[in-house]
Amino acid sequence: MSRQPTGTDKGTSKGAGPRTAVVVRWVVLGVAAAAALVPLLAMLDFSTRTPTGGRSGGAWSSLTTDPDLSAAILVSLQLALLTAVVVVALLLPTMLLVALRLPWARQPLELVCLLPLAVPAVVVVVGVAPVYAWVVYLLGGSPLNLVFVYAVLSLPYAHRALAAGLGGLDLRTLVEAARSLGARWPDVVLKVVLPNLTGAVASTVVLVVAVVLGEFTVASLLGYDTLPVAINLVGKRDAELSVAASLASLLLAFVLLLGLSLLPVGRRRRAAPAAAVLSPTPAAPPGTGAPS
Amino acid sequence: MSTATRQSTTGAAGLGTPGGVEVRLEGLRRSFGEVAALNGLDLTIGPGELVALLGPSGCGKTTALRVLAGLERADAGTVVVGGRDLARVPAHRRGMGMVFQAYSLLPHLDALDNVAFGLRLRGVSAAERRRRAGEALELVGLSAQAHRFAPQMSGGQQQRVALARALAVEPSVLLLDEPFSALDAKVREQLREEVRRIQREVGTTTLLVTHDQEEALSVADRVGVVRAGRLEQVAAPQELYRRPATPFVAEFVGQVNRVACEVGAGGAEVLGRRLPLLPGSTTTSGPGTALLRPEDIEVAPEAGGSSGGAPGGAGARGTVVQLVFLGAATRAVVQLDGGGEPLVVHLAARTGEHTAPGARVVVRAAQVPVLVR
Ligand SMILES: Nc1ncnc2c1ncn2[C@@H]1O[C@H](COP(=O)(O)OP(=O)(O)OP(=O)(O)O)[C@@H](O)[C@H]1O
Ligand SMILES: [Mg+2]
Numbered sequence: 001m002s003r004q005p006t007g008t009d010k011g012t013s014k015g016a017g018p019r020t021a022v023v024v025r026w027v028v029l030g031v032a033a034a035a036a037l038v039p040l041l042a043m044l045d046f047s048t049r050t051p052t053g054g055r056s057g058g059a060w061s062s063l064t065t066d067p068d069l070s071a072a073i074l075v076s077l078q079l080a081l082l083t084a085v086v087v088v089a090l091l092l093p094t095m096l097l098v099a100l101r102l103p104w105a106r107q108p109l110e111l112v113c114l115l116p117l118a119v120p121a122v123v124v125v126v127g128v129a130p131v132y133a134w135v136v137y138l139l140g141g142s143p144l145n146l147v148f149v150y151a152v153l154s155l156p157y158a159h160r161a162l163a164a165g166l167g168g169l170d171l172r173t174l175v176e177a178a179r180s181l182g183a184r185w186p187d188v189v190l191k192v193v194l195p196n197l198t199g200a201v202a203s204t205v206v207l208v209v210a211v212v213l214g215e216f217t218v219a220s221l222l223g224y225d226t227l228p229v230a231i232n233l234v235g236k237r238d239a240e241l242s243v244a245a246s247l248a249s250l251l252l253a254f255v256l257l258l259g260l261s262l263l264p265v266g267r268r269r270r271a272a273p274a275a276a277v278l279s280p281t282p283a284a285p286p287g288t289g290a291p292s
Numbered sequence: 293m294s295t296a297t298r299q300s301t302t303g304a305a306g307l308g309t310p311g312g313v314e315v316r317l318e319g320l321r322r323s324f325g326e327v328a329a330l331n332g333l334d335l336t337i338g339p340g341e342l343v344a345l346l347g348p349s350g351c352g353k354t355t356a357l358r359v360l361a362g363l364e365r366a367d368a369g370t371v372v373v374g375g376r377d378l379a380r381v382p383a384h385r386r387g388m389g390m391v392f393q394a395y396s397l398l399p400h401l402d403a404l405d406n407v408a409f410g411l412r413l414r415g416v417s418a419a420e421r422r423r424r425a426g427e428a429l430e431l432v433g434l435s436a437q438a439h440r441f442a443p444q445m446s447g448g449q450q451q452r453v454a455l456a457r458a459l460a461v462e463p464s465v466l467l468l469d470e471p472f473s474a475l476d477a478k479v480r481e482q483l484r485e486e487v488r489r490i491q492r493e494v495g496t497t498t499l500l501v502t503h504d505q506e507e508a509l510s511v512a513d514r515v516g517v518v519r520a521g522r523l524e525q526v527a528a529p530q531e532l533y534r535r536p537a538t539p540f541v542a543e544f545v546g547q548v549n550r551v552a553c554e555v556g557a558g559g560a561e562v563l564g565r566r567l568p569l570l571p572g573s574t575t576t577s578g579p580g581t582a583l584l585r586p587e588d589i590e591v592a593p594e595a596g597g598s599s600g601g602a603p604g605g606a607g608a609r610g611t612v613v614q615l616v617f618l619g620a621a622t623r624a625v626v627q628l629d630g631g632g633e634p635l636v637v638h639l640a641a642r643t644g645e646h647t648a649p650g651a652r653v654v655v656r657a658a659q660v661p662v663l664v665r
Binding site for chain 1: 413467
């Protein structure tokens with residue numbers, strides 16, 4: 001994906017005719033598609049192989065029957081959605097407040113939100129482990145406890161996506177116009193801000209889900225069985241099954257992304273901002289990084 | 293306002309409260325750090341009146357308007373609308389319609405839904421909402437654009453929709469903060485006329501903030517000149533122009549010539565005439581500077597030396613240094629022989645045609661009261 005701009009630049013900057021430009025475009029698209037699809041097809045091929053050289057859907061059918069795996073899938077999906085909700089519910093009002101009332105806090109907030117990128121996951125675990133001792137003591141040992149770390153870990157992406165959406169609005173004027181028309185603060189958030197941020201919120205959700213479905217280190221070190229952890233474990237006894245699970249979670253994320261980008265954004269409006277923010281998502285393919 | 297009254301009216305279809313309400317701002321103060329944006333501002337707007345606030349940039353006009361709207365709190369002072377103190381009433385319950393300088397249509401709604409937004413917040417039924425929003429759009433002449441979104445409309449159209457949106461909620465007070473300043477001169481003038489027409493039709497008490505004096509003078513019932521957070525003078529346009537209360541108002545509104553003069557018992561001795569002083573004069577005896585409008589200076593060609601110009605006494609002699617043809621009149625710049633600031637004067641069309649740069653003239657003040665500082 002990142003190669004695409006350079007390719008097209010070359011094609012057009014030489015003043016090449018429209019036909020050359022079209023050819024270059026398709027070549028670039030083809031290369032990009034191959035780069036994305038070949039590993040996926042290889043995964044599909046591997047996961048349907050049998051040791052004797054035949055074909056079998058066995059690994060795929062045991063995706064749902066393998067008790068460890070199906071439990072982990074459920075946990076990860078719940079975690080992903082819970083984290084997305086928590087992050088949006090916490091970050092959006094905070095960013096609104098900062099944009100409208102505390103403009104001096106904008107940069108500090110951005111810095112804080114970017115911090116998790118700068119701290120390696122292993123270090124996060126070291127810092128978070130004592131806290132989790134308390135969390136487990138107070139809330140019990142459910143893997144859903146991970147929502148707290150995951151909310152922190154997805155802050156950089158969520159902040160970027162929401163900031164891009166907010167940056168496209170003249171928030172102060174819109175809010176003041178709405179207020180003078182009789183909007184209470186809840187009305188302002190629900191009827192003015194949110195409808196104009198559907199794209200940004202959707203991409204935030206996608207990014208958070210991608211982060212959560214792909215996170216291995218923290219879950220593993222804190223000892224929770226999320227999907228990536230389970231895939232890694234399964235991979236030690238059944239490689240085909242683990243690859244099938246990886247591919248399945250990738251496809252799931254892809255379908256999710258597609259669904260959200262097709263969402264009717266603001267009725268008849270151009271969905272440009274939404275698409276722009278959605279594009280980085282494939283850079284964080286879930287489920288693949290850690291295992292195998 | 294009941295549905296019955298609304299249906300009984302014609303034309304504007306009953307938008308707004310007939311007659312309007314009175315607005316009183318008393319002793320408003322507001323500081324941002326060291327800057328005193330409002331410094332004891334008092335203003336009363338009569339029911340149904342359109343008052344324009346005029347003043348240099350940063351003098352506190354917008355702040356005053358925002359305090360009235362409840363979007364900004366005042367450090368001190370009271371806001372009374374229709375006899376009710378609004379100190380504890382938040383912006384969303386003040387029932388005021390506001391048009392901002394920046395484009396403020398909600399991007400996710402089309403023109404009609406934007407206009408209906410305030411009604412939706414008030415729980416008006418969908419059908420009623422559509423009808424009233426449609427009426428408001430018709431009032432600003434944009435029925436055909438009802439289903440356009442903000443980016444599909446010109447700046448002028450967007451501001452008209454914003455005006456319709458402000459009017460649709462039948463506001464007690466209409467607040468306009470330089471609503472047309474981003475538009476080109478022609479559209480601005482047209483919209484200005486339209487606002488005036490609609491405001492007359494609807495009868496809503498209106499406060500217009502502007503730094504365009506032509507806009508203020510041509511549209512408003514009364515114009516308030518703001519300086520450093522307080523009101524310098526508030527008066528009908530002609531009064532403001534002819535009888536400025538302070539030198540600041542005289543110099544800020546319209547054009548003035550600064551002419552050295554001598555103030556005595558009977559008035560000021562200016563350009564060969566003794567003129568009565570206006571009450572706001574800051575110099576009441578001795579040497580001072582008279583503030584004379586260009587049209588208050590009479591110009592005559594210098595007669596062959598002996599007679600000394602126009603009948604009735606001597607004026608001051610000078611040379612025309614520049615002529616600007618304006619159509620109906622010609623603006624001339626005259627340098628007096630005695631030195632000092634060159635005078636800007638208006639020549640009638642005929643006189644202008646027969647005058648050339650370098651011409652010798654005699655100038656004389658017209659018999660009008662004058663402000664001396
Ligand atoms: N939110 C704010 N924070 C700090 N200073 C402010 C704020 N709002 C206004 N001011 C200051 O208060 C003074 C008055 O501002 P205001 O916007 O009322 O001026 P104005 O008369 O509307 O000017 P303009 O014609 O340029 O719009 C200015 O010096 C401005 O810098
Ligand atoms: Mg202003």
